[in-house]
Amino acid sequence: MNLDILINRLRHEVETAIRVFYAYARVNQLLSEQQYVNLINKNVHFWRIFLSSTQTKLFIALGRLYDDSNDAFSFHGFMKTCRENITEFDRDNYEKRILKDYTERPAWLDDRLRDSYFAEVEDMNKLSKLAKPYNKIMKGLYKEIRSKVFAHAIHTDNTVIANLFEGINLEDIENALKTLWSIYNQIWHMYYNGRKPSFEIEEYHYKDEVDNCINLAVMKENIEKT
Numbered sequence: 001m002n003l004d005i006l007i008n009r010l011r012h013e014v015e016t017a018i019r020v021f022y023a024y025a026r027v028n029q030l031l032s033e034q035q036y037v038n039l040i041n042k043n044v045h046f047w048r049i050f051l052s053s054t055q056t057k058l059f060i061a062l063g064r065l066y067d068d069s070n071d072a073f074s075f076h077g078f079m080k081t082c083r084e085n086i087t088e089f090d091r092d093n094y095e096k097r098i099l100k101d102y103t104e105r106p107a108w109l110d111d112r113l114r115d116s117y118f119a120e121v122e123d124m125n126k127l128s129k130l131a132k133p134y135n136k137i138m139k140g141l142y143k144e145i146r147s148k149v150f151a152h153a154i155h156t157d158n159t160v161i162a163n164l165f166e167g168i169n170l171e172d173i174e175n176a177l178k179t180l181w182s183i184y185n186q187i188w189h190m191y192y193n194g195r196k197p198s199f200e201i202e203e204y205h206y207k208d209e210v211d212n213c214i215n216l217a218v219m220k221e222n223i224e225k226t
Helices: 003-030 034-065 075-084 091-099 109-115 121-138 141-151 158-165 170-193 207-225
Strands: none
Touching: 003 034, 003 075, 003 170, 003 207, 034 170, 034 207, 075 121, 075 170, 091 109, 091 170, 121 170
């Protein structure tokens, strides 16, 4: 067990999902305005492929994060590992992580250790509770869509698929992913910086970066096609 690797793995899984979500959401938002519809229609086949690909990737990513399999990496499995290895967050291990970057003990280290916070199992439990409001729906409708539409072609009837997608709520997906991102971020800071968790849902601060990439790609259609 290497928590360094697992923490970075969680970041990769959550950040992939949330960035794909914001890319998908931004294109759909632009499609609500005729001026952008006109631009997107200049390369409509590309944007159809883009939307289909991001939609597929999003549901696969959600499925991975909420996977119940014992042998799969998932958010819930990660939290279980943190609880079982809570001593990795204690003072001694935190000190070792700092010292590995130094040949001599820094003069400031004792003060830093004195002011640091060391996680307990209850912290992990409270962080897990932040995700609880979204667990049922992510393991219900969204899991069915992922498993029976994207991962396996079980549902092939267009009416059945359309009925499933009627239950999708982009706000729920965004809130679920922001929650997982917030939990990851607070665990990262406990592990590497000895910072006490806030137990609050945070914004994904790189959303504008994703939006700007989509904006640039859409506006490029105007530049290249004129």
